[in-house]
Amino acid sequence: MSILSTIEVNEICKHLRESAPKSIQEVSGGSIHQAFKINFESRNIFVKINRTKKLFLAFEKYCLNNLKKYANKEYLIIPNVIDYFKLKNAEILIMEWIDMTKNDQTNLGKGLAEIHKISQGSNLGRFGYEIDGFIGKSNQIKGWEINWADCFINLRLEPQLRMLQENILNLDLKNKLKSKIYKHLLKHDPKISLVHGDLWAGNIGVHKSYKGVLFDPACWWADSEVDLAMTRLFGGFNYEFYDEYNRIIPKKEGLEERILIYNFYHILNHANIFGGSYFTEVKNYTKRIMNL
Numbered sequence: 001m002s003i004l005s006t007i008e009v010n011e012i013c014k015h016l017r018e019s020a021p022k023s024i025q026e027v028s029g030g031s032i033h034q035a036f037k038i039n040f041e042s043r044n045i046f047v048k049i050n051r052t053k054k055l056f057l058a059f060e061k062y063c064l065n066n067l068k069k070y071a072n073k074e075y076l077i078i079p080n081v082i083d084y085f086k087l088k089n090a091e092i093l094i095m096e097w098i099d100m101t102k103n104d105q106t107n108l109g110k111g112l113a114e115i116h117k118i119s120q121g122s123n124l125g126r127f128g129y130e131i132d133g134f135i136g137k138s139n140q141i142k143g144w145e146i147n148w149a150d151c152f153i154n155l156r157l158e159p160q161l162r163m164l165q166e167n168i169l170n171l172d173l174k175n176k177l178k179s180k181i182y183k184h185l186l187k188h189d190p191k192i193s194l195v196h197g198d199l200w201a202g203n204i205g206v207h208k209s210y211k212g213v214l215f216d217p218a219c220w221w222a223d224s225e226v227d228l229a230m231t232r233l234f235g236g237f238n239y240e241f242y243d244e245y246n247r248i249i250p251k252k253e254g255l256e257e258r259i260l261i262y263n264f265y266h267i268l269n270h271a272n273i274f275g276g277s278y279f280t281e282v283k284n285y286t287k288r289i290m291n292l
Helices: 006-016 056-070 106-122 148-163 171-186 225-231 239-248 255-274 277-290
Strands: 023-027 034-039 044-050 081-086 091-096 127-129 133-135 138-140 143-145 192-195 204-206 212-214 220-223
Touching (some): 006 044, 044 056, 106 192, 106 204, 106 239, 127 148, 138 148, 138 255, 148 220
Antiparallel strands (some): 023 034, 081 091, 127 143, 192 220, 204 212
């Protein structure tokens, strides 16, 4: 595990117009990047560094700034992006340091619902996203579709299904699966919302002020239920999160079936990245979806 080099530290100080830091502490949690808390005399900052050829952090910066446009500051904190720059072999994202100490998710639920509701007023008229991005280590392609079923199939499921090993799902079954999902989603008419896109428990927190915190997004314009679906995939969200969310955006008929469909995207992505038991999960999801 490499640490910040002298050149990287000097560049960070240069961009922030700061003298040498008091301390640098590595922060655990990420599998793609390294992260650090850097303490200066007057402030603490959070630094992420990516040493791959993909511009993961440029996408993250774009998404954070996009979410911030629609966030209600009364309930939610989206980290401020202080700076972003590229070096020869790395990209560096500098953000404010946020202390997270409380577990009450009341304002987190309110804050997410407010992002979804406020962004619905943008009247885009189409689903998708304007730039290429990532979901984990996988590409998440840009593009637009007027129809929600077309967007979910063409821009999200299809790229993942193409990557999946043929011995896990053959072409005939993939086509039947897409047809089943398409017909099911045609019955649903969601409003176009900006979603976090990677909303699992590792990408949320609660500030000491009890405001919710969202970070590490993989945004796109979608059905708001895709965020709710992912909160159910690995757990970690409390009853008050869902109660407060649903006070602002009530549940719609057929939610449980759509949760299964929307989380299939993430199961496919995990199978393509990690393999192993996720291949079994892909088959299990396929059976359940085909039986809807």
